[in-house]
Amino acid sequence: MAEVATFSSSGADVITRTIELEENIPSILSAEELEDTFDIERTVQEIEKGQFNRIALQFPDELLPHSVPIFKTLKSRLASDRELYVLADTTYGSCCVDEVAAQHVDADALVHYGHACMSQSSRLPVIYVLGRKPVDPSHCADSFSETLKSLQASEKKTILLRYDVAYAHKADEVITQLRQRLPLSRILHTPISLIAHPAAERQQGSSPHLNNTSNTQSTSPSEDTRQEGSSPEDSVILYIGGECLTLTNLLLTHASYEVFSYNPATRETRLESGRTNKLLMRRYGAVQKARDADVIGILVGTLGVANYLPLIAHLRSIIKKAHKKSYTITVGKPNPAKLGNFMEVECFVLVACPENSLLDAKEFLQPIVTPYELEVALQPTQTWTGRYVLDFGQLLREHKEGLENTEIREEDEPEDLDEPVFSLITGKYRHAKRYGGADEPATSEDADSSAVILRNQEGTLLKMGDSAAAQFLQTRSFRGLETRVGEDAPSLLEQGRSGIARGYADDRRDESQETS
Structure with missing residues (x-):
């Protein structure tokens, strides 16, 4: 039994597990402390000045014990026609404004409590209540x-x-x-x-x-x-x-x-400056892994920070220009189990606020880089001065200025796309896969039975030759259950079991045991 317990669990440890929260504010506050710590009067004034009717109150996990007292205090100060909603378990990082959850209640403003990255919002007005930590x-x-x-x-x-x-x-x-x-x-x-x-x-x-x-x-x-x-x-x-x-x-x-x-x-x-070189060298290693990747997943880590959509479009553009394949993925808060489902993706680029862009990828199967690191990785020459950018707007502005100052010509593309590339991670030369090239005419060799095909509205079969996921599926030993359409005869319908799980109507185990 001890060996079995090592590899299996009843799940009781998940239910009884104690979660340690870094809470610097006492769980019980007096009315005066609540007023001072969470700026109740200023919040009421801003709501009335903005004439907001449906207000979402966003709390991080460590401040949830204070959500009910704050809700009741604000409700007693505001007009009766104003509605308040408490938001918890944010879609992405708690430091970001959760506009997705606020839109579910059709809120026209949001009050953000606790630590905030102060990223520019894209849709809703935001009132920040940062809390007040003591300092002399x-x-x-x-x-x-x-x-x-x-x-x-x-x-x-x-x-x-x-x-x-x-x-x-x-x-x-x-x-x-x-x-x-x-x-x-x-x-x-x-x-x-x-x-x-x-x-x-x-x-x-x-x-x-x-x-x-x-x-x-x-x-x-x-x-x-x-x-x-x-x-x-x-x-x-x-x-x-x-x-x-x-x-x-x-x-x-x-x-x-x-x-x-x-x-x-x-x-x-x-x-603190002595830590800078170590941090940059660690990120430089992630850049080299991204340079070796042929399939890149654009991981959406925010839906509220301004300019995230133009940045995703920019990332798709530079990935395509580098003849690599990209997939846009949104999984909420990323963890190794979620990203482990995308085995064909060799590297992820996280589009999130500056404070959530840097993830410790030791537990993840694939490296996770920032948009700026991906830009450095996709450069033709491996040059990096140590400069680092995390702001969306600055990245897009520099890209726009680069397009205005540089004339893009087709002859700037490398002549030989099949030239081997040296990898600093493995120390060997490798032949990179090339996606997004010119369409070639289909040959008899392409019409192989293992090719992934799609039938369009006209009934024509189209080969999915530029799909990284399809190519990865062909290399797997297990590809799912085979449908065998048209090969096996249809099964006959039979009467199923009836009753409840502990004793079906056709279950004769009890009768056999009594007979024996």
Whole structure:
């Protein structure tokens, strides 16, 4: 029995398993704490100012215990004709606005609670309630200034302050304290707007009360320093927050900067720039795996971030230009079991918000890369300066500028598509499969019985020669149950069993046991 238990389970462990949630807010709050922590009064004012009638309240898993008190408090403050809906178990990452679930209740606005990636929304107005984590501005400024002076980094002309969104409420106090301790430095930061406007309406300016809004993705540190005339060598980035994806993305996208982080929980400051090279080398390995892939799956990881549809179209275009095959797949929150069903796909590119784009693919069968990494992988020459981009809009803008500045000619294509390619992963030459080429006339050899065919409306048989999935199916030992249409005689209809599972009417086991 012990050996059997090793390979099988009754499922009881899944039901009794304890899930650890990183919750920094007590599960029980008083009315005053609830008001202050979740900005009840400001939320009510924004709903009334926007004249929203159906409002969706989106909560991450760690804040679900507070959803009922918040719902009741908001309901008591708003007019009776306004309807509120609680959203949980988001379609994709909890940091993204779940516009799909909000549309199911026909909401005209959404209130997002907890940590947010602040990505530009595409359809609904969003009110952000970020929560407020405790931080001591005086100790934070002292720790930063002492660390900078000890490492002689205080000689930098420009200091760029970045922080986790939960510490935005103390950002101004930290800046004031830093200016007192570092008077010779210019301290820059991008304020966070707690109201997000849909991309299309923001351009048209159709909602005055939501105009002139921005988010954390609006300007990057490099753009700030460029506007101030400073270079990465003359600048340093200070980050307030613990170890998280936001810090990882900051290190990747600003590899040429010195980055110092202050963790309010441990009250410690440390230099983070030393991790940058390791992170970039790990991502460079994923780029080389994507370069060897002939079949690429475009994994849709968001339906609410603006520009995700143009980005998917752009990815399809560059994959086709590289003579590779692409499939667009949406599976909600990706996990190894879901993606394991697509064995013909050799690499996935994840279209998600910046904080969910980087997945640790150790448990997955296929590598998962970002859109920028795929662009680097599909370049004719293997060049990468260490620059990294995660923002959708920036990728599309650079692509558009490249098309305007470069004349695309057919003779730019490589002359020999069958030339072997050297793989840095295997250390060997390989012949890449080529998809999307010119259609060749069918020959007698093509009319083989194993070819996958499709009959169109005119009754003509069409060969699916450019289908990677069909080719993969032909190489599998098991291809599903054979239908054998027209080969076997039809079976006769027989009377089936009747009754319940524990004792069918025609079950004679009891009679045989009694006889024996």
